[in-house]
Amino acid sequence: MRPFLAALHRYAGLLMAGFLIVAGLTGSLLAWKDELEGALLPGVFRVTPPAPGAAPLDALLLRERVATHFPQAQISYAPLSAPAGHSMQFYLPHRDDAPLASDEVFVDPYTGAILGQRRWGEISEGLINLLPFIERLHDALALGDTGLLVFGLIAMLWTVDCFIGAALTFPARLKQRSPGAKPWLRRWRPSWLLRRHGGRYKLVFDLHRAGGLWLWAMLLVFAWSGVAFNLYDVYAAVMKPIFPHQPVEEVLAAHSPSSAPHLDWPAARARGRVLMAGLADQQHFLIIEENALSHERSLGVYSYKVRSSRDVREQKGLTTVIFDAVSGKQLATWLPTGTASGDTIRSWISALHMASMWGWPFKLLICAMGMAVAGLSVTGVLVWRRKRQGQAKAKRA
Template sequence: MRQTFVVIHRYLGLTLALFLMLAGVTGSFIAFYDELETLMHPEFRLVQPPAQQTAISAVTLAGMLQQKYPDAMFNRINLHHAADEAVSFYLQARPGNKNGLAFDEIFVNPYSGQLLAERKWGDITQGSINLLPFLYRLHFSLALEKTGRLILGVLALLWTVDCFIGAYLTLPARQRQTSILKSALSDQAKPYSWLRRWWRAWRVRWQGGAAKVNFDLHRAGGLWLWAMLLVFAWSSVAFNLRDVYYPVMGTLFAKQGFGEDIPRLAQPLLQPGLDANAALTTGRSLMQQLSQAKQFAIHHEAKLYYDAGKGTYTYIVSSSRDVSEKSANTAVMFNANSGERLAVYLPTGAAAGDTITQWLLALHTAKVWGLPMQIFVSTMGAGVLGLSVTGVLIWLKKRHARKRVRQLKQA
């Protein structure tokens, strides 16, 4: 059985190696996505706040920009930004617009309404303005959108399985008593306990030669990083293979529904009864009622979404129910015509499955514990790369050895 798992681990590792290398390298940069893009492009990420002037609301800015982009819909409005940050908007092509949009993300000065930059998010042909978004696309979809997400989702599922196989292979094999005399003298010989023998797998024999050092780095590195590797693997399934992740989690843990049962309209609702300003007012009121009923504190509002296909608004805030203030997922959904509340979502404390999922996603994206976690996740990217490289080197060495044995037999 152990040898069977060795073979499975070998070929799963080889299948995953190239993709994990790519994910490790790109993930190291993505952990500092906002910081790196601000460093590279302060001209459209930062603004100088005028003295004694308040920022224009994001909803008002969206209304002002609608005239400039008549073929686009401002369905996602970011409601929270620092005083010296530009406001970003993601644009969606209106139904019937067969040509699409030349730009789907724009940056605006929130004090003057001045357009600072526009880009087709992730299109590397537009130059350095899309370098970080392109790395993001590589990391999450191989820059192949739905096809890439499916491929990475399946690979993430295999990675999850391989995490357990790899951990099993580090466990010490059972010791066999070879003689009655050895059994009789066992108390005097004091053989290693199971845990003491396993401890060898956690260490690196730095003086054992290059092959042993490489093997120990792979085995010990996998053990020391195992918990976070499993977090990355299973959360990647959550990101890219939702049809597998949520049914599995749903059989083990409770989960909230959030609008899944709301049917799509026969025709998109392009002119809802509530405009963005009225929707924002309604969302604030509903969220305030929810916070009083469920006894949580609201830190700041985050986003306002409009789904024309279902005719609903979703108002999202960061609250004490979120795993951190950087992870805003407390939400209320309501009818875009009547303002009737349709669904609520509490990231933690309402359903165990949702709480676990929120923690997994927050750990994966370094949205908890501030800068130390960002550094750790960035370093983990290098760790994933190292484990992949050492694994391939182990396979090459053993392959060479097997080839040499065959040659000797033939001789």
């Protein structure tokens, strides 16, 4: 069995190497996405209050101003807050008969001034799209839906290979147990160590093996969360039969939208606040800040999101109430943690993957992890190359 697993690990690694090098290096940069964008274009991504203690304008008033400035857009999502010192970001989905040059716009929350706009990921627009383009590379090699599928398949292969690689570090089973034989854990111990004086090849081999062991848990998080991001149906097919999930998708699928006039945005926000306060009392969590209100026109619902004590992320909370866009009747709720173990797992692996928790120390760790992923791919290729050269030399001899 071991030679078969070794062959699987070898060829899976060779197939994945290029993809993981790109994903690792771009992921290292994306851990600092917010900081890098602010440093590159502070006039677009950063704002200064006009006076100490100045309050930003009402978020829905800003939405109205953006809608007036871009009448072709159907602005169905309104951010309700932004981190201090940051511009507010609005998305500009357009009607099919009225395409827009940009699909994101950045607004000064204190004045309502348009600070910048971009078509997300179009590197031809310059620095304003540098980090989105890097994100496109990270997610899909900037190849659109085809790239998403390919990277999703690579993430699936990586997930399986995590377990194969770990199994290959285990010591070989003893054919016959002798009285002086070392315990299994002691025989496994060398796999975690580096042989510093064994020559270049042994050092490269140990970096690959020991590095994979020490970082194994986070490598698995990266791999499996990559499946969740790129191939959600596959992720759900594996996780939902094993772990309970909150039935939001099922509830919305059964909901019939009404053709009657829907609640306007201020009324919808007020209704969302009432429903969220009731949910917080019922489920015993604290509301930290409101984050967003969105109107799903095709479903006939509003979604109101806050960051709460149930959230893992430090920004853009996902604690959600969903209600009918006409009657305001609550249809579903979704809590990131503490209600269904399947949703708790997904919230944690997503936040870990995106370095959206625990501040800059964790961003530094994820940045280092990205470089380590690239390094493990390189050392794996070097180990394969050395073994191939040895086999060729043996055949010639």
